[in-house]
Amino acid sequence: MPDTLQRFPWLKPLLPLAVFLAWGLAAASSASEAYEGPYVLLPWVSGVVVALFYTASLAFALVYDQTPKPVDPEILLRNMLVGGLFTLTLVLLSQLFPPANRGPLAYFTGEVYPLLACLPLIIYQVRSFVRIRHLIDERTVSTRQWLRTMTALLFVSAFAALFPLPDLALFALFALAAVPAFSLLFRVRWIGELTQSSRVYVFVYLFLITWVHLGLVLWFFVEDAHDIFFSQAYQNPFPLLLLIFNGGYALMSLLSVLFNWPMTAIMERRNNDIFGFQSLHEQISHQGSAEDIQELLLDLCYRNSGARAAWFTRPFNGGQQVQYLKRGEVALGQISRWESGLRQQATAEVVEREGHLYVRNAAHHEHLQDLGTQFKTALSFPMSVNGHPEGSLVLLKEHEDAFDEYSIRMLGTYVNQARLALEKNRLVAQAVENERMKNEFEIATRVQENLLPRTEPVRTWVNVSVAYRPAQEVGGDCYDFFEKGNDVFIVLGDVTGKGMGAAFNVAELKGIFHSNLDHLEDPEEFLFRVNTAVSACFDPQIFLTLVFLSFRPMENQFIYSRAGHCPLLYYRASDGQAEYLQDKGMGLGIVRTDRYRSHIQVNSHRFDTNDIIVLFTDGIMEANHPETGEEFGLERLRHIVARHAFFTAEEIKRRILDDIQEFLGGGRAGDDITLMVIKFQ
Amino acid sequence: MNTTNKPTGLNLISEPIVGALILKISGELDASSSLDFDVRLKQLIAEGHTHFIFDGTELAYIASAGLGVFISNKDDVYDKGGQFIFFGLREGVQNVFNLLGLTDLFTFVSSQEEAMDLLA
Numbered sequence: 118m119p120d121t122l123q124r125f126p127w128l129k130p131l132l133p134l135a136v137f138l139a140w141g142l143a144a145a146s147s148a149s150e151a152y153e154g155p156y157v158l159l160p161w162v163s164g165v166v167v168a169l170f171y172t173a174s175l176a177f178a179l180v181y182d183q184t185p186k187p188v189d190p191e192i193l194l195r196n197m198l199v200g201g202l203f204t205l206t207l208v209l210l211s212q213l214f215p216p217a218n219r220g221p222l223a224y225f226t227g228e229v230y231p232l233l234a235c236l237p238l239i240i241y242q243v244r245s246f247v248r249i250r251h252l253i254d255e256r257t258v259s260t261r262q263w264l265r266t267m268t269a270l271l272f273v274s275a276f277a278a279l280f281p282l283p284d285l286a287l288f289a290l291f292a293l294a295a296v297p298a299f300s301l302l303f304r305v306r307w308i309g310e311l312t313q314s315s316r317v318y319v320f321v322y323l324f325l326i327t328w329v330h331l332g333l334v335l336w337f338f339v340e341d342a343h344d345i346f347f348s349q350a351y352q353n354p355f356p357l358l359l360l361i362f363n364g365g366y367a368l369m370s371l372l373s374v375l376f377n378w379p380m381t382a383i384m385e386r387r388n389n390d391i392f393g394f395q396s397l398h399e400q401i402s403h404q405g406s407a408e409d410i411q412e413l414l415l416d417l418c419y420r421n422s423g424a425r426a427a428w429f430t431r432p433f434n435g436g437q438q439v440q441y442l443k444r445g446e447v448a449l450g451q452i453s454r455w456e457s458g459l460r461q462q463a464t465a466e467v468v469e470r471e472g473h474l475y476v477r478n479a480a481h482h483e484h485l486q487d488l489g490t491q492f493k494t495a496l497s498f499p500m501s502v503n504g505h506p507e508g509s510l511v512l513l514k515e516h517e518d519a520f521d522e523y524s525i526r527m528l529g530t531y532v533n534q535a536r537l538a539l540e541k542n543r544l545v546a547q548a549v550e551n552e553r554m555k556n557e558f559e560i561a562t563r564v565q566e567n568l569l570p571r572t573e574p575v576r577t578w579v580n581v582s583v584a585y586r587p588a589q590e591v592g593g594d595c596y597d598f599f600e601k602g603n604d605v606f607i608v609l610g611d612v613t614g615k616g617m618g619a620a621f622n623v624a625e626l627k628g629i630f631h632s633n634l635d636h637l638e639d640p641e642e643f644l645f646r647v648n649t650a651v652s653a654c655f656d657p658q659i660f661l662t663l664v665f666l667s668f669r670p671m672e673n674q675f676i677y678s679r680a681g682h683c684p685l686l687y688y689r690a691s692d693g694q695a696e697y698l699q700d701k702g703m704g705l706g707i708v709r710t711d712r713y714r715s716h717i718q719v720n721s722h723r724f725d726t727n728d729i730i731v732l733f734t735d736g737i738m739e740a741n742h743p744e745t746g747e748e749f750g751l752e753r754l755r756h757i758v759a760r761h762a763f764f765t766a767e768e769i770k771r772r773i774l775d776d777i778q779e780f781l782g783g784g785r786a787g788d789d790i791t792l793m794v795i796k797f798q
Numbered sequence: 799m800n801t802t803n804k805p806t807g808l809n810l811i812s813e814p815i816v817g818a819l820i821l822k823i824s825g826e827l828d829a830s831s832s833l834d835f836d837v838r839l840k841q842l843i844a845e846g847h848t849h850f851i852f853d854g855t856e857l858a859y860i861a862s863a864g865l866g867v868f869i870s871n872k873d874d875v876y877d878k879g880g881q882f883i884f885f886g887l888r889e890g891v892q893n894v895f896n897l898l899g900l901t902d903l904f905t906f907v908s909s910q911e912e913a914m915d916l917l918a
Binding site for chain 1: 829836862863865866867869870873897898899900902903
């Protein structure tokens with residue numbers, strides 16, 4: 118109906134005009150009826166103006182309906198009462214004047230005034246009808262159809278005022294109108310939404326409205342409608358239908374409020390519970406923090422259960438400490454006593470069901486007797502999130518056995534909701550963390566792989582094959598080849614640390630190598646300078662191990678220094694023996710002064726064709742068997758190399774890796790694996 | 799890698815001579831337990847103790863992070879004329895120290911008596 122004003126804006130000025138015009142004409146025609154003379158209008162004109170008056174009033178009220186939505190019954194009924202009292206006062210005023218038999222005053226009070234009073238009466242009735250429509254409207258198809266039917270019948274009865282109807286037709290009209298009216302009179306669902314505070318007001322308003330309508334109906338019948346509407350009261354279906362419908366609905370609502378009085382408390386409680394669930398659910402969807410969820414749970418349970426005191430225990434610091442959130446009149450000292458009392462086994466007055474512990478009467482509880490003087494009933498809900506105990510919610514009431522089944526069930530549902538919210542919270546945080554770690558691993562791996570040389574050096578006298586397998590979390594393994602003319606220099610090392618930090622250190626180390634390329638021919642100097650640079654750059658707890666190799670193919674010799682790294686494995690083709698070279702050396706970044714020089718040992722070693730050097734990092738040595746926990750170890754490596762020494766460097770490397778893979782049984786090593794096979798040819 | 803779940807502890811056994819502490823390390827010194835170990839050791843060094851004798855009979859495993867703790871704190875001790883002395887290390891653990899060349903830096907003996915003799 119409000120859209121009607123937008124669609125037909127010309128209704129806005131037209132309708133009120135029509136109403137007043139019609140009323141004016143009705144008044145005039147009625148007045149003229151009393152006097153015979155030149156101002157007598159044709160009787161049927163009166164009918165037309167009255168019908169016009171009714172129709173315009175009803176249309177006016179429907180179109181100008183400004184009831185705010187959502188509908189507040191208390192305010193709506195209050196307005197209806199005020200309007201009703203005003204109207205009643207107006208219509209009854211005429212009764213105050215003493216009836217005079219003749220003269221202008223008699224005429225005024227007898228004839229004109231009642232007509233004047235009809236305007237507010239009809240206006241009030243159509244407005245009340247429109248207000249009642251709002252109350253009835255249940256937003257279902259059937260209700261709205263009945264309302265439309267009723268409204269249509271009212272328009273029909275307004276039309277019926279055009280001419281006096283035979284009694285049968287009137288009776289039929291009333292009977293017809295009774296059908297939707299009867300159906301609508303019982304639609305009082307809005308009563309279920311009333312809060313406990315507003316139902317008192319609503320009751321009083323309805324009570325008074327009913328009396329107001331009674332007064333109006335009586336007046337309508339008593340005041341000889343003959344004078345107003347040229348007919349008996351019952352021959353005016355429009356005002357009568359309105360009065361009966363409005364008054365009847367007020368009466369029905371009044372009785373319903375009265376008979377549903379106790380239900381209102383229950384309905385309100387259920388409404389609160391639903392709102393409580395909504396709030397908790399919002400926390401789930403809006404990623405509330407764990408603390409927010411716990412606070413909300415405590416507040417909801419405390420308020421909705423009517424408990425006198427409540428608290429929530431929150432373990433933190435790995436379960437070693439406990440924090441209490443509390444509501445109500447209970448001291449912290451008492452809380453810890455309650456907690457220890459509740460934890461202990463007791464038989465009397467305790468009901469333990471899944472999900473909660475209910476103490477019916479703490480005064481009879483073996484461990485809570487002294488606490489039970491203040492609070493007799495205790496209800497405790499332990500909460501565990503993803504299997505870990507996460508705290509508990511405890512509610513106290515003064516009287517014994519004060520929580521009913523419904524409350525306990527409802528509170529349990531709140532606790533469950535909160536638990537779900539917390540679990541989801543946890544899982545999301547975990548997922549985010551996993552994603553972050555995965556990203557970090559991917560980045561670190563990519564960085565590491567970019568720092569490692571892409572190709573092995575190619576020489577006629579040697580074959581080098583290298584493999585790098587990063588672990589779940591990238592470590593500090595690295596290797597590099599330096600070629601100066603025909604010379605080849607190899608370094609293979611391991612920086613302490615894991616993840617992005619280690620990758621950055623490797624990058625720094627690479628930089629340090631490359632700034633010392635001039636000293637590669639003097640291994641002692643090279644290592645000394647690298648140590649100095651590393652000592653300046655790396656954190657104090659970070660150090661690295663390193664193997665440095667350079668070759669003198671003309672002399673069948675190689676030079677090496679093992680700076681704290683895993684021992685070099687050397688296979689001698691002449692006697693088929695593989696053994697670990699014995700030597701000394703200290704890692705870099707440990708002695709961070711010039712004294713490091715004294716810890717450097719540079720060795721030279723002879724090589725022959727088909728001899729093999731195997732370099733590796735401790736990821737291989739320490740690879741654990743998934744079942745026995747045994748380490749892969751040096752011995753195993755030695756045997757594999759000896760067994761497959763006939764193959765190319767590439768093949769040998771592959772076989773070693775296969776063996777490690779088989780050893781790990783498909784699992785991943787805990788540390789990076791770097792393997793370099795150098796075969797002389 | 800060991801799969802024992804013994805918590806790592808650094809326990810003060812005794813102070814036989816003023817300024818020299820005998821400390822028992824038990825469990826595993828891996829990346830996480832090394833953090834607490836570092837804090838504790840720094841605390842003891844700050845308290846003014848000179849010599850540190852570590853009883854490694856119950857040390858099951860040491861990772862590079864653990865080694866880093868000894869390495870990074872040695873200067874504070876050695877500059878005051880103190881020493882890090884280890885005794886009773888298991889073979890695997892001793893091997894780790896050996897490979898890294900730490901035998902030239904720290905002192906390794908086989909028993910508490912030998913350690914005490916060194917200080918005398």
